[in-house]
Amino acid sequence: VKKPYHHGELRQALIDAARALVREKGSDGFSLSDACRKAGVSTAAPYRHFADKHEILDEVVAQGFADLTLGMQAAATVLPAGASARILGMGHAYLSFAIAEPALFRMMFGQKPDAEPDHLVVVRGKDCFGFVVQEVMSYCAANHVEGDAMLIALQLWTLVHGATSLTIDGDYAKISDQIEVGQILSDASDRLLFSLARRGEQGDQAKGKDHVE
Amino acid sequence: VKKPYHHGELRQALIDAARALVREKGSDGFSLSDACRKAGVSTAAPYRHFADKHEILDEVVAQGFADLTLGMQAAATVLPAGASARILGMGHAYLSFAIAEPALFRMMFGQKPDAEPDHLVVVRGKDCFGFVVQEVMSYCAANHVEGDAMLIALQLWTLVHGATSLTIDGDYAKISDQIEVGQILSDASDRLLFSLARRGEQGDQAKGKDHVE
DNA sequence: TGTACATCAGTGAACGCGCGTTCACTGATGTAC
DNA sequence: TGTACATCAGTGAACGCGCGTTCACTGATGTAC
Numbered sequence: 001v002k003k004p005y006h007h008g009e010l011r012q013a014l015i016d017a018a019r020a021l022v023r024e025k026g027s028d029g030f031s032l033s034d035a036c037r038k039a040g041v042s043t044a045a046p047y048r049h050f051a052d053k054h055e056i057l058d059e060v061v062a063q064g065f066a067d068l069t070l071g072m073q074a075a076a077t078v079l080p081a082g083a084s085a086r087i088l089g090m091g092h093a094y095l096s097f098a099i100a101e102p103a104l105f106r107m108m109f110g111q112k113p114d115a116e117p118d119h120l121v122v123v124r125g126k127d128c129f130g131f132v133v134q135e136v137m138s139y140c141a142a143n144h145v146e147g148d149a150m151l152i153a154l155q156l157w158t159l160v161h162g163a164t165s166l167t168i169d170g171d172y173a174k175i176s177d178q179i180e181v182g183q184i185l186s187d188a189s190d191r192l193l194f195s196l197a198r199r200g201e202q203g204d205q206a207k208g209k210d211h212v213e
Numbered sequence: 214v215k216k217p218y219h220h221g222e223l224r225q226a227l228i229d230a231a232r233a234l235v236r237e238k239g240s241d242g243f244s245l246s247d248a249c250r251k252a253g254v255s256t257a258a259p260y261r262h263f264a265d266k267h268e269i270l271d272e273v274v275a276q277g278f279a280d281l282t283l284g285m286q287a288a289a290t291v292l293p294a295g296a297s298a299r300i301l302g303m304g305h306a307y308l309s310f311a312i313a314e315p316a317l318f319r320m321m322f323g324q325k326p327d328a329e330p331d332h333l334v335v336v337r338g339k340d341c342f343g344f345v346v347q348e349v350m351s352y353c354a355a356n357h358v359e360g361d362a363m364l365i366a367l368q369l370w371t372l373v374h375g376a377t378s379l380t381i382d383g384d385y386a387k388i389s390d391q392i393e394v395g396q397i398l399s400d401a402s403d404r405l406l407f408s409l410a411r412r413g414e415q416g417d418q419a420k421g422k423d424h425v426e
Numbered sequence: 427t428g429t430a431c432a433t434c435a436g437t438g439a440a441c442g443c444g445c446g447t448t449c450a451c452t453g454a455t456g457t458a459c
Numbered sequence: 460t461g462t463a464c465a466t467c468a469g470t471g472a473a474c475g476c477g478c479g480t481t482c483a484c485t486g487a488t489g490t491a492c
Contacts, residue, residue, distance in 0.1 A: 004487085005435080005436060005437090005485090005486055005487055006434090006435055006436065006486085006487060006488080007435080007436075008435095010435080010436085028241060031477075031478060031479085032478080032479065032480090033477075033478065033479080041435095041436070041437085042436070042437050042438060042439095043438090043478095043479080043480085044436080044437070044438080044439095044480080044481075044482085045435075045436060045437080047480075047481085048434080048435055048436070049435090052479080052480080053479065053480095102324070106323075109378070109379070109382055109384050110319075110382055111239075111315070111381070111382045111383055112383075117387065122387055125384075125387055125388070126387070126388060129388050151396070151397070151400065154385075154392065154397050155372075155397055155400065155401040155404075157375075157379075158372060158375040158376045158379060158397055158401065159368075159371060159372050159375055159401070160375070161375040161378060161379055161384075162370075162371040162372055162373070162374040162375025162376070162378065163371045163375070165322070165374060165375065165378050166322070166370075166371060166374055168324070169322055169323055169324045170324055170325075171322055171338075171374075172367075174330065174335055174338055174339070175338070175339060175342050179367065183364070184364070184367050184368055184371055187364070187368065188368040188371065188372070188405060191368075191404070191405055191408045191409075192401060192404055192405065194408065195404045195407065195408045196404075217454090218452090218453055218454060218468080218469060218470090219453085219454060219455080219467090219468055219469065220468080220469075221468095223468080223469085244444075244445060244446085245445080245446065245447090246444075246445065246446080254468095254469070254470085255469070255470050255471060255472095256445095256446080256447085256471090257447080257448075257449085257469080257470070257471080257472095258468075258469060258470080260447075260448085261467080261468055261469070262468090265446080265447080266446065266447095
């Protein structure tokens with residue numbers, strides 16, 4: 001194969017290379033030079049497409065949020081609307097995403113280096129949480145839950161995010177190798193949801209567990 | 214003041230300098246050279262007391278866990294034994310610690326750079342979680358809760374850790390500036406604890422909120 | 427269809443930087459006799 | 460109490476390294492006439 005002078009898809013190729021390198025070496029270990037090596041171009045080439053290193057990483061993070069949203073949507077749509085299993089499935093999708101790309105997950109939710117956040121990243125992040133709120137609202141409507149769906153969504157997010165962080169950072173493992181994150185998640189999620197729902201729906205919600213993951 | 218050739222307390226001085234620099238610049242921005250500058254010694258001096266850079270940071274992290282445990286103990290002991298407010302107070306102490314030293318908190322619970330974890334760090338970490346389990350067991354005993362105290366402690370830890378991470382990383386703020394982490398935490402913790410406790414104790418637990426933070 | 431030329435996406439060499447670590451050294455401390 | 464000497468905690472200069480970014484450049488593309 002001959003190597004053409006013009007790459008043609010260099011912008012996306014650099015983003016893909018950056019994401020792969022973040023996955024392999026972590027966000028700290030990532031260097032622009034590495035990404036250039038991987039894409040097969042000189043270290044000056046990226047500056048035709050990006051202002052600096054951070055701009056590439058912002059793009060990676062934005063695509064990460066889009067993928068996370070897609071993952072949760074895929075998990076939700078195969079589960080019955082209004083069931084707590086559907087909410088739980090989204091939580092498992094969140095966890096699975098982070099396990100597949102822990103360093104990317106940390107970049108998405110970790111603090112930025114004091115620079116103001118990228119606009120596209122914020123939009124994608126809000127879309128992602130917006131989907132969670134929407135699903136929680138559907139659940140609440142279907143189960144006649146009185147209460148602020150936003151607050152409930154925040155609590156579930158908090159729980160799932162905690163379980164995810166402690167898993168990918170190896171903190172559960174440092175305490176004991178007997179800990180099952182799936183049990184923690186499903187047990188606590190159900191507890192949070194059940195304590196809200198009115199009587200009569202519980203049998204319906206109690207089945208359908210352990211679908212995903 | 215004359216500057217003596219021998220520092221005398223250089224080991225602890227370097228640990229203190231490292232902790233201060235991590236607080237100021239983050240764990241990434243921290244360099245051994247910076248710590249030497251701050252302690253007023255040459256860059257070769259640390260090698261009399263530590264094998265390498267990581268050994269200093271391990272020491273900082275271990276002291277961080279000790280401080281976190283102390284903070285939670287201090288919060289717990291001023292609140293009535295057996296009250297849910299006591300458990301909640303520990304959660305707030307966890308959050309306060311992380312807000313005061315976010316970068317240190319991230320080092321404590323973030324993943325290590327593939328090297329095996331330091332022994333002292335693991336011990337201090339287990340001590341810290343052990344205290345939480347112990348307090349949850351007391352709560353369960355006082356409120357006649359049937360259920361695995363370890364699992365309950367894990368769920369509470371997960372929730373509090375999630376709320377703490379999302380707070381210090383600015384993720385709540387990215388969604389909306391109206392979000393109150395205190396409300397999320399106390400609401401969800403109470404819900405997790407109440408759904409376990411038997412009848413009759415609820416009035417006792419419902420007061421005593423909003424003590425700390 | 428052919429040619430002139432502007433535009434654009436790459437090259438490759440070089441820069442300055444701060445880092446972690448090593449080296450031979452030197453000044454201070456403390457112990458043996 | 461005094462002296463010789465081993466030990467130890469520092470110094471300061473140097474190293475090699477990989478990084479992000481800039482520079483003048485060159486090869487390819489595409490458009491005007």
